[in-house]
Amino acid sequence: MSIPTLTDRPTAAGFRVTRWSRSSVVGTSLLGLVVVVLAALPYLVGLATIQSLVSLFILVILASTWNLLAGYGGMLSIGQQAYIGIGAYGLVLIADLVGLDPFLAVPVAALIAALVSIPISFLAFRLVGGYFAIGTWVIAEVLRLTVSQVPELGAGSGISLSALSGLDRILRIATVYWWALAVLVIVVVACVLFARSRGGLALTAVRDDPVAAATSGIDVQRSKRIVFVAAAAGAGAAGALLALSTLRVQPNAVFSVEWSAFMIFIVLIGGLGTLEGPLIGAIVFFVLRESLADYGSTYLIVLGVLGVLFVLFARRGLWGLVQRRWDVSLFPTGYRVAAVDAGRSRRR
Numbered sequence: 444m445s446i447p448t449l450t451d452r453p454t455a456a457g458f459r460v461t462r463w464s465r466s467s468v469v470g471t472s473l474l475g476l477v478v479v480v481l482a483a484l485p486y487l488v489g490l491a492t493i494q495s496l497v498s499l500f501i502l503v504i505l506a507s508t509w510n511l512l513a514g515y516g517g518m519l520s521i522g523q524q525a526y527i528g529i530g531a532y533g534l535v536l537i538a539d540l541v542g543l544d545p546f547l548a549v550p551v552a553a554l555i556a557a558l559v560s561i562p563i564s565f566l567a568f569r570l571v572g573g574y575f576a577i578g579t580w581v582i583a584e585v586l587r588l589t590v591s592q593v594p595e596l597g598a599g600s601g602i603s604l605s606a607l608s609g610l611d612r613i614l615r616i617a618t619v620y621w622w623a624l625a626v627l628v629i630v631v632v633a634c635v636l637f638a639r640s641r642g643g644l645a646l647t648a649v650r651d652d653p654v655a656a657a658t659s660g661i662d663v664q665r666s667k668r669i670v671f672v673a674a675a676a677g678a679g680a681a682g683a684l685l686a687l688s689t690l691r692v693q694p695n696a697v698f699s700v701e702w703s704a705f706m707i708f709i710v711l712i713g714g715l716g717t718l719e720g721p722l723i724g725a726i727v728f729f730v731l732r733e734s735l736a737d738y739g740s741t742y743l744i745v746l747g748v749l750g751v752l753f754v755l756f757a758r759r760g761l762w763g764l765v766q767r768r769w770d771v772s773l774f775p776t777g778y779r780v781a782a783v784d785a786g787r788s789r790r791r
Contacts, residue, residue, distance in 0.1 A: 462639070462775040470773030481624055485617040493620045497688050499729045500623040501681045502709060504630050506721035508677030509706040511634055514716035515643060516670045517650030521703040522579030525563075525586050526556040526675040528697040530682025532596060535692055538606035545606045546622055549683040556679025557672045564671045568664065580700060587698035601693030604686055619687045626680050634718055637673075638776045646670055708750050714760030719773045723761050 485493055505523065513519050533552035538545040563582060570578040591599045607615055637643045646666045648656040657663050686692050705728065713724025728746070735742035757764060765771065 464772060464775070466769075466771035467773060467775040470771070471775065474773065478624070478628060482621065485620055490613065490616050493616055494688065495729075495733065497616075497620050497623045497684070499725060500620075500627045501684055501688075502705065502729060503721060503725040504623075504627055504677055504681045504684075505702065505706050506709040506713070506725050507630050507634050507718075508674040508681075509703075510710045510715065510717075510721045511637065511670055511677075512674040514710065514720075515638070515646050515650060516667055518667065518671065519576045520567075520579040520674070521576050521700065521707070522581070522583035523674065523678045523706060524698050524700060524702040525579070525583035526560060526678035527682035527685065527702055528583075528586060528590065528692075528694065529556045529559055530679030531686040531692045531697045532590065532602075532682075533679065534683040534686045535602055535604050538604060542606075545604065545687060546618060549622060549626065549680055549687070552683035553676045553680035556682070557676035560672050560675030561668070563675075564668050567671075568667065580703070583698055583700070587694050590694045590698070597693075599694060601691060601696070603691045607687070607690065619684065622687070623684045626684060630677055630680075631718075631722075633673075635774045635776060637670075638718060638774075642666065642669065708746050710760075711750055711753055712760055714762035715758075717760070717762045717766075718776065719762045720760050727761070 481496070484496070505527070509520070509523055512523075530552040533555040534545065534548045537543050537548040537551055543551065567575060567578055567582065590596055596602055610618075645656065645661045646669075648659065648661060649663050649666050653663050656666075682697060685697065709724035709728050710721055711724070712720075712727050713722065714720030731745060731749075732742050735745060753760060759767070
């Protein structure tokens with residue numbers, strides 16, 4: 444016998460349980476319109492803008508998957524660059540050695556990163572708290588050092604992607620852009636669907652109290668491993684897109700701990716544990732980086748100061764402040780008891 448969901452339960456006359464609110468209807472519609480406009484941008488703007496937006500899309504993918512890992516799963520990893528590197532190197536090897544189309548190699552590279560993360564999870568899950576965070580970083584460093592010693596992978600100097608050498612530059616950049624946008628949409632939709640699912644509810648229970656979740660019948664290790672592997676796949680896809688965009692992969696670049704620092708900053712600024720937070724935080728980070736590009740590493744100082752201020756005075760991030768003030772949501776993830784006649788709703 445199936446377990447009834449909340450929407451199956453009776454409510455008082457004149458009311459119904461729904462996931463949709465006025466703000467989520469408007470927000471989802473606007474986001475859909477934004478995607479359509481973004482898809483048409485290669486015909487409207489220059490190549491420099493398109494390349495910059497590819498970088499932004501990669502940041503959103505990384506931040507969204509890291510938020511799923513840390514914000515919903517409570518696993519503060521600072522080693523996601525391991526899977527960025529695996530995805531980047533995986534795409535180059537699949538495209539150049541196996542001969543698969545470089546663009547079709549993106550999901551394959553993501554799958555490789557996910558598969559590699561499975562045995563890693565058995566090692567990482569033996570650690571908790573700060574030890575888990577440091578352990579994931581150590582694993583990423585081991586992978587970086589290992590790759591740097593393999594001559595077939597270019598050792599420390601890295602390797603170039605030659606499979607796209609015969610493709611027209613304008614067409615290549617536009618195609619990479621569309622693929623990055625497609626992966627971004629898939630990742631965001633997947634995060635929304637996961638947050639709406641019973642698996643997402645189980646994961647938040649594990650995050651809040653693993654012991655209580657286990658006594659309630661939740662398989663704690665399985666729930667954590669699913670999101671760990673999913674986050675690795677997202678990072679692997681981002682790494683593959685990075686390789687397509689730059690046409691070169693170097694271990695010190697793709698395995699750099701800076702990637703994790705960027706993810707953490709974006710999610711903290713936007714709002715940890717919210718689906719909208721990574722989107723807002725990535726835009727803020729991107730604007731700051733582009734605005735301060737002429738000042739060298741100054742933007743890193745600004746990011747550090749902002750991060751400290753948000754941790755001290757706005758721990759819920761920008762989107763948390765918006766929700767506290769206006770009680771809005773861009774995605775239909777929560778439940779609301781809505782008045783059928785007037786359409787008014789309040790959070791349950």
